[in-house]
Structure formats: structure tokens, C-alpha cells
Amino acid sequence: MEKLPSVRDVAAAAGVSIATVSRALNRTGYVSEEVRERVQKAVRETGYTPNFNAKHLRTGRSKAIGLLVSNMANPFLAAFFAAAERHLHAAGFSLLVASTYDDPLREQELLTLYESRQLEGLIAYTAREGVARARDPYAHFALPLVVMDRDIEYDCDTVLLDHRTGVRQAVDYLCALGHRRIALFGPHEGVRSGREKLLGWQDALVQRGIAPDRQLTCLLKSAVESPTDQMAEMLRLPDPPTALVALGTHILSGALRAVRRAGLRIPSDFSVIGIGTEEVFALAELPLTTLRFNFEQMSRNATQLILERVGGHRGPGRCITLPLDLVLGESCAPPPA
Structure with missing residues (x-):
């Protein structure tokens, strides 16, 4: 059976002591950055894998x-x-x-x-x-x-x-553009993020003198629910939404599928604000206005x-x-x- 590389092999390859290898890998005690890089290089070259179970038993810490x-x-x-x-x-x-x-x-x-x-x-x-x-x-x-x-x-x-302030800011921006029928898509009210988003949506509309219409909210309780179907129903209302604030890739893409099927163009016919990270919306057809999480x-x-x-x-x-x-x-x- 081939012998597995040991910490002794790493020390020899890096030209340092076993104690120095231990300090470099466990980040205990001082090791210069140059030596740390040599040890990491030796680890890669030898294929050494630390035995974390043994280390746990020895130190009492799992790190x-x-x-x-x-x-x-x-x-x-x-x-x-x-x-x-x-x-x-x-x-x-x-x-x-x-x-x-x-x-x-x-x-x-x-x-x-x-x-x-x-x-x-x-x-x-x-x-x-x-x-x-x-x-x-x-x-x-x-x-x-x-x-x-x-x-x-x-x-x-x-x-x-701070979902409430963020959504309030997004909805107020749409109101300033002239929108009065603004849809909100997001998680259900059983979790904090859903409750706070709903409150922010209501805050902005009330502040602008617009009565919040719960027919324009889609707060999904499970992945089984279809944002596409919900958006299609909203677009069939006598007074449909002209703008959307929506969370994430699944919810937003599902809602936009219904918007496109209705023949609406973004942004000339319908405005959209996504909630998430820049990376999530990087592949959008045009640069989205985004309520951004800083992960x-x-x-x-x-x-x-x-x-x-x-x-x-x-x-x-x-x-x-x-x-x-x-x-x-x-x-x-x-x-x-």
C-alpha cells in the first residue's frame, strides 16, 4: 500500500521544521508570509491532507x-x-x-x-x-x-x-416615475423578510397617497406555487400593474415569463426592480435596477x-x-x- 504523505514530508519539502508546518497550517504562533506560502506550496506538491480528527482529539478543538x-x-x-x-x-x-x-x-x-x-x-x-x-x-x-x-x-x-426601508425606497422610486399599480413578489409573511418587504411596499404607497391593493402582492409559501401564473392573473385585472418589485432569480424570472407572454416590453411597457445580488442578475437581458444585498x-x-x-x-x-x-x-x- 502506498504510504500517505505526512507532515514530516511537508516540512522536508518546505525546508522548515515540523513545528513550523504546524503553526502555518493551524495559524497558531507567528509564521512569516513567505514561509506560510512555502508550506502551502509543499502541501500541494506532496498531496498532504491534515488529519483533522487526530488534531481534534489532541487539541480539544474542531476549528x-x-x-x-x-x-x-x-x-x-x-x-x-x-x-x-x-x-x-x-x-x-x-x-x-x-x-x-x-x-x-x-x-x-x-x-x-x-x-x-x-x-x-x-x-x-x-x-x-x-x-x-x-x-x-x-x-x-x-x-x-x-x-x-x-x-x-x-x-x-x-x-x-433592512428589507422594509429597501423596498420602501424601491417602490417610492417607481412612484416618482409615475407608477401607481406596483406588484410585489417575494417570500411569504411567515418569515421576517416577507413581512418586512410587505410593510415597505405598503409604507411607500400610503406615503404617496395610493391605497395598497393586496391583489398586487404574491408572497409565495413554497416552491410549488407559480409566480408565472400569479403574474398572469394580475395582468388580467381591470387595472393591472405597470411595474414589479421581485425577489431573486426563480420568482423574478417566473413573473417576467408572464410579462413577456403578454407582449409587454421592458421598460417601455413594464418596469422591473429585482431584489438580490449583482451576480444573480448578471445575465439579464438589460441592466436591471436592483435592490442589492451586500453578501x-x-x-x-x-x-x-x-x-x-x-x-x-x-x-x-x-x-x-x-x-x-x-x-x-x-x-x-x-x-x-
């Missing part, structure tokens, strides 16, 4: 953070994971991700698994809101915890997005909070609220006469 999301197929969550992994890697930690698929039983099993594997902390996009504290597994979770963009009843660190800032704040807790920070939960930025593109214009 791993968990991440729970609803579904990693969601491009928003994938973007967050990529940014968070980069920040944690720079701090010497790995990031272990799992999807809950919004299944409470699976979520409970994953929480138990993360605790049993002695991870050092958890960042979570939970689907649980409004659950009694006695029945909420997060309220009794034993590890440091950061909850992302959810209203919770227990004490922990949170990172929130880099979100991930930096979340990882900073969890690393501070892992490092021994005590005290009540902290909350960071981040804005959404309206970035103007070419997908909005005054409504047709």
Missing part, C-alpha cells in the same frame, strides 16, 4: 463552524456561503454547511449532529419563527450561535437586513460575531442591521400613457 441554510441551491445562500467560508478560512476555521429544506425534523437532527461533532459555533438561516421558546431547539442550543435575518424570541447574536458585508459581520463568541465573548445578544442599496439600471421608465 469548524456550522452553517445551516434552507437550500444551498438558492443562489443567495450560495453567495453567502462562499463569502463566509472565505472569511473563516482566513481565521483558520473551516465551514460545514447543510440544507434543512425547511423541514423541522431535519433541522433538529442537524443541530444535534453539529453539537455531537463538537463544532465551535453555528450560523443559521432557520425557517423557524414564532415558535414557543420551550419548543424551539435553537433556544437550547449549546454552541455559540448567530441567526441570520430572522425574528427570534431567544437571546443570541443576529444579523438582519460580503453580511458574511463579514456574521463571521466576526461567531468568531468573537468562539473566542470567549460573553454578554447579551448583539444585533447588526444592514441596508439594501438601490442600484439604478435600465429596467425602469415612466408607465405608458
Whole structure:
């Protein structure tokens, strides 16, 4: 059987001691950047893989953070994971991700698994809101915890997005262009992001003296619901929408499918504002006006909070609220006469 490369082989290839290799790989103690690069090069050349189980037994630390999301197929969550992994890697930690698929039983099993594997902390996009504290597994979770963009009843660190102000700004921009019938597509009101978006939509319309019409809202409860069908129904109303504010690729693309089938052109016949990241809308037919999530800032704040807790920070939960930025593109214009 071929012998696997060892840390001794890495040290020989890099021309340093075994202790220096350990410091470079574990980021403990001082190692110059030049030596660190030599060690990393030697790791690649030898094909060495650290034995994390042995290291865990030896140090009592896993140097791993968990991440729970609803579904990693969601491009928003994938973007967050990529940014968070980069920040944690720079701090010497790995990031272990799992999807809950919004299944409470699976979520409970994953929480138990993360605790049993002695991870050092958890960042979570939970689907649980409004659950009694006695029945909420997060309220009794034993590890440091950061909850992302959810209203919770227990004490922990949170990172929130200011959906209400962002959507209010987007809808007000459309109103300033002359639109009065503005559709809102997004997540259901059972989660914070859906509730806050709806409130922002209502705020802007009321401020402009326009009565909010719930017939122009499509707040999807599941992936089974069709934004295409919902948009088609709105366009058949006696007074249909002339503009749309919509979340993400699936919801926005589904709604726009109905807009195109109706023969409407963007932006001359119909205006559109997408909610998400620049990367998500990069392949749009024309530069979209976008209510942008800053996932880099979100991930930096979340990882900073969890690393501070892992490092021994005590005290009540902290909350960071981040804005959404309206970035103007070419997908909005005054409504047709």
C-alpha cells in the first residue's frame, strides 16, 4: 500500500521544521508570509491532507463552524456561503454547511449532529419563527450561535437586513416615475423578510397617497406555487400593474415569463426592480435596477460575531442591521400613457 504523505514530508519539502508546518497550517504562533506560502506550496506538491480528527482529539478543538441554510441551491445562500467560508478560512476555521429544506425534523437532527461533532459555533438561516421558546431547539442550543435575518424570541447574536426601508425606497422610486399599480413578489409573511418587504411596499404607497391593493402582492409559501401564473392573473385585472418589485432569480424570472407572454416590453411597457445580488442578475437581458444585498458585508459581520463568541465573548445578544442599496439600471421608465 502506498504510504500517505505526512507532515514530516511537508516540512522536508518546505525546508522548515515540523513545528513550523504546524503553526502555518493551524495559524497558531507567528509564521512569516513567505514561509506560510512555502508550506502551502509543499502541501500541494506532496498531496498532504491534515488529519483533522487526530488534531481534534489532541487539541480539544474542531476549528469548524456550522452553517445551516434552507437550500444551498438558492443562489443567495450560495453567495453567502462562499463569502463566509472565505472569511473563516482566513481565521483558520473551516465551514460545514447543510440544507434543512425547511423541514423541522431535519433541522433538529442537524443541530444535534453539529453539537455531537463538537463544532465551535453555528450560523443559521432557520425557517423557524414564532415558535414557543420551550419548543424551539435553537433556544437550547449549546454552541455559540448567530441567526441570520430572522425574528427570534431567544437571546443570541443576529444579523438582519433592512428589507422594509429597501423596498420602501424601491417602490417610492417607481412612484416618482409615475407608477401607481406596483406588484410585489417575494417570500411569504411567515418569515421576517416577507413581512418586512410587505410593510415597505405598503409604507411607500400610503406615503404617496395610493391605497395598497393586496391583489398586487404574491408572497409565495413554497416552491410549488407559480409566480408565472400569479403574474398572469394580475395582468388580467381591470387595472393591472405597470411595474414589479421581485425577489431573486426563480420568482423574478417566473413573473417576467408572464410579462413577456403578454407582449409587454421592458421598460417601455413594464418596469422591473429585482431584489438580490449583482451576480444573480448578471445575465439579464438589460441592466436591471436592483435592490442589492451586500453578501460580503453580511458574511463579514456574521463571521466576526461567531468568531468573537468562539473566542470567549460573553454578554447579551448583539444585533447588526444592514441596508439594501438601490442600484439604478435600465429596467425602469415612466408607465405608458
